[in-house]
Amino acid sequence: MTGDTPLSPVPMWRLFLKMGGWFVIGLGVPLLVMALIGQLMFVTAKRFEAEGRHTLALVTEKYITESTDSDGDKTITRWLDLEFSTQAGERIAMSKSVSKGEYHRAIEGEEIDLWYLESAPQKVEITRGSNARGARILQIVMMVLGAIWLGLFWVVGRWVVEAVRARRYGAFETAEVTEVFRTSVRVNNRPRYRLKWRDGQGREGKSLLHKAEELEGFGPGAPVRIYQGLKRSWWAGDIGDRAE
Numbered sequence: 001m002t003g004d005t006p007l008s009p010v011p012m013w014r015l016f017l018k019m020g021g022w023f024v025i026g027l028g029v030p031l032l033v034m035a036l037i038g039q040l041m042f043v044t045a046k047r048f049e050a051e052g053r054h055t056l057a058l059v060t061e062k063y064i065t066e067s068t069d070s071d072g073d074k075t076i077t078r079w080l081d082l083e084f085s086t087q088a089g090e091r092i093a094m095s096k097s098v099s100k101g102e103y104h105r106a107i108e109g110e111e112i113d114l115w116y117l118e119s120a121p122q123k124v125e126i127t128r129g130s131n132a133r134g135a136r137i138l139q140i141v142m143m144v145l146g147a148i149w150l151g152l153f154w155v156v157g158r159w160v161v162e163a164v165r166a167r168r169y170g171a172f173e174t175a176e177v178t179e180v181f182r183t184s185v186r187v188n189n190r191p192r193y194r195l196k197w198r199d200g201q202g203r204e205g206k207s208l209l210h211k212a213e214e215l216e217g218f219g220p221g222a223p224v225r226i227y228q229g230l231k232r233s234w235w236a237g238d239i240g241d242r243a244e
Contacts, residue, residue, distance in 0.1 A: 166229030
């Protein structure tokens with residue numbers, strides 16, 4: 001890329017990604033997963049309301065397992081081995097992951113209250129209504145994260161619209177590079193840089209994030225093409241040139 005090379009207009013979807021839309025999309029994925037989990041928990045809670053049956057379960061063993069992910073973070077899971085009989089006389093033996101409180105309240109060799117689904121005895125609740133409470137908590141978390149997601153989507157979308165308007169209708173001029181500086185942002189453990197310029201009226205502007213090699217040749221004093229928007233100027237190297 002050089003200061004004199006004409007560039008095709010960058011599509012809006014690519015501008016969205018370049019302006020941080022990849023983060024918005026990345027946040028949307030766990031939101032969808034949480035929505036699915038929440039719906040499953042809600043359905044299970046309704047089933048427990050309709051066909052939940054109470055019994056006493058014998059705690060035959062309690063234990064803790066640890067797992068370590070690729071980042072070195074440890075995950076602790078608490079388990080209870082349980083045995084109980086259904087009202088139909090079916091004998092069930094199972095291992096159930098439990099909360100910290102449930103784990104410490106349980107005593108090996110003693111019985112605890114337990115609720116199971118009549119049509120699926122392997123689905124149990126040790127704390128009555130835990131699925132319903134979990135679904136409500138997840139719903140609140142999703143509302144908060146959803147509001148953040150919508151805010152981020154609106155902000156990035158507004159930047160895209162401003163950039164496209166500047167490219168189509170804004171004043172075109174040549175500015176002078178003042179510096180290329182390293183930011184605190186890292187992607188895939190590689191730092192990102194911005195190009196900074198000053199236009200003919202002395203106003204400063206800066207580019208979107210770039211890899212170091214993408215800004216080679218743009219030292220102080222180099223000319224760059226910019227388009228003036230309502231609130232800021234935009235570099236043609238980021239948004240492309242106006243279609244003639």
